[in-house]
Amino acid sequence: MAELRETILRTSLELFEQKGFHGVTVNQIVAASNTSKGGFYHHFQSKDELLFVIHDTFITYVLKEAKAANEIHRSPIKKIQSIIKAFVKVFDLYKPHISVFYQESNYLKPEYEEQIKRKRDAFKQMVFQVIEEGQETGDFRKELPMEITGMAILGMVNWIYKWYSRDGKYTIDEIADVYVDIILHAVLTTNSVHEENLQSQMLERPFFTNEK
Amino acid sequence: MAELRETILRTSLELFEQKGFHGVTVNQIVAASNTSKGGFYHHFQSKDELLFVIHDTFITYVLKEAKAANEIHRSPIKKIQSIIKAFVKVFDLYKPHISVFYQESNYLKPEYEEQIKRKRDAFKQMVFQVIEEGQETGDFRKELPMEITGMAILGMVNWIYKWYSRDGKYTIDEIADVYVDIILHAVLTTNSVHEENLQSQMLERPFFTNEK
DNA sequence: ATTTAGAGACCGACTGGTTGGTCTGTATTG
DNA sequence: CAATACAGACCAACCAGTCGGTCTCTAAAT
Numbered sequence: 001m002a003e004l005r006e007t008i009l010r011t012s013l014e015l016f017e018q019k020g021f022h023g024v025t026v027n028q029i030v031a032a033s034n035t036s037k038g039g040f041y042h043h044f045q046s047k048d049e050l051l052f053v054i055h056d057t058f059i060t061y062v063l064k065e066a067k068a069a070n071e072i073h074r075s076p077i078k079k080i081q082s083i084i085k086a087f088v089k090v091f092d093l094y095k096p097h098i099s100v101f102y103q104e105s106n107y108l109k110p111e112y113e114e115q116i117k118r119k120r121d122a123f124k125q126m127v128f129q130v131i132e133e134g135q136e137t138g139d140f141r142k143e144l145p146m147e148i149t150g151m152a153i154l155g156m157v158n159w160i161y162k163w164y165s166r167d168g169k170y171t172i173d174e175i176a177d178v179y180v181d182i183i184l185h186a187v188l189t190t191n192s193v194h195e196e197n198l199q200s201q202m203l204e205r206p207f208f209t210n211e212k
Numbered sequence: 213m214a215e216l217r218e219t220i221l222r223t224s225l226e227l228f229e230q231k232g233f234h235g236v237t238v239n240q241i242v243a244a245s246n247t248s249k250g251g252f253y254h255h256f257q258s259k260d261e262l263l264f265v266i267h268d269t270f271i272t273y274v275l276k277e278a279k280a281a282n283e284i285h286r287s288p289i290k291k292i293q294s295i296i297k298a299f300v301k302v303f304d305l306y307k308p309h310i311s312v313f314y315q316e317s318n319y320l321k322p323e324y325e326e327q328i329k330r331k332r333d334a335f336k337q338m339v340f341q342v343i344e345e346g347q348e349t350g351d352f353r354k355e356l357p358m359e360i361t362g363m364a365i366l367g368m369v370n371w372i373y374k375w376y377s378r379d380g381k382y383t384i385d386e387i388a389d390v391y392v393d394i395i396l397h398a399v400l401t402t403n404s405v406h407e408e409n410l411q412s413q414m415l416e417r418p419f420f421t422n423e424k
Numbered sequence: 425a426t427t428t429a430g431a432g433a434c435c436g437a438c439t440g441g442t443t444g445g446t447c448t449g450t451a452t453t454g
Numbered sequence: 455c456a457a458t459a460c461a462g463a464c465c466a467a468c469c470a471g472t473c474g475g476t477c478t479c480t481a482a483a484t
Contacts, residue, residue, distance in 0.1 A: 004459080020318055022234040026444060036461045037445080043459095047444065103315060106232050148382060148390045151375050152368045159367020170360060178360045182398040216433080238470060248435045249471080255433095259470065 076134030
């Protein structure tokens, strides 16, 4: 028998994704989860805690992935490839979480908000860091301001939650490969634009995933 | 003396930007606008209408800009430069509108939602269209799937609302130039990568704006 | 010039319905 | 027999929207 807590999380996520956090009442969640007010408040302190838990699971996962990708490789090129691939793939696993997150993150209670913000910033800094490294090694074009480039990359990937669907025309791996290709073409110096850094990527099977 | 309607729009926009549509009550809007419930409902049918008006002004503007940019130029390279520059600059003019839009668009009443959706789709199709043209003329790399590339561009730019600030390190024009540079490097074929299409852009003053 | 009539702008107490959360009670488990 | 897990009636707060009424300004009537 499934734990009620998990059932509530799963069910509410679906509702939130369609109607948004404010568009769903506790009573609706309770009905859809086949339980009662009592059941709900036995497992959660408040409706806000639900929102926090959803945010936190996804953020924690992304951060963990990025750290791993960052540690496995040495060269900035490989690093950014890994991070982006992992990052893009997260949208396949956690799309509902992410949708809710980006639509309601500014309703989080301050106590919760701070925790989330810290993890998000850590991730952002990793991306900035890699760009800086790449510019120092001469692999990435120095004329691109790091912050703007970083935000361009983050935006491009984050936006995926708005349009990606598992039944869509392209798989998440195809999308990830195209994104890596676009970003590398954008940031690599002409010296670094070689077959082994680019085209190969579009054919090769994922070189870094979490599936075993 | 300022029209009350305009005052309400301006004031509520500020509140919405910080707290979100659902985080602000009509009473708060009324208080911040130095008016009353009666004054509010004399000018607006409902709170939802406010949301619609905010969405519509910004969407209408973006679409108009893109159409103009599209008609002025012939070559896909120039077209995409124009569209992106205009698109990026919109975030300087309408950042509060856009913030509200992306955080609460799924709470729009169906009647309102349809109108907005139509205009958004029209804009998206224009971007897709230009990419396709560029691939046909041989200016853009054919190996990039149009839809993915288009969404990458849209995401990259749309995300600006999350981080751009007028007092930030970079002006909107600098950001626009970098974005154009990034996107052109990403999509142009090696044949088309010439000085006149790229670097020049980073120095040149805006070649297409609405200011006279 | 003065009065009158009416329309549009605006006020604010009030309401009907909704919502997150509580509390007492019951079943189930170890 | 605890202790945990859940049920569901209930409540206080809140909030969008209403409605009767006032104030102001214009324009026609006298």
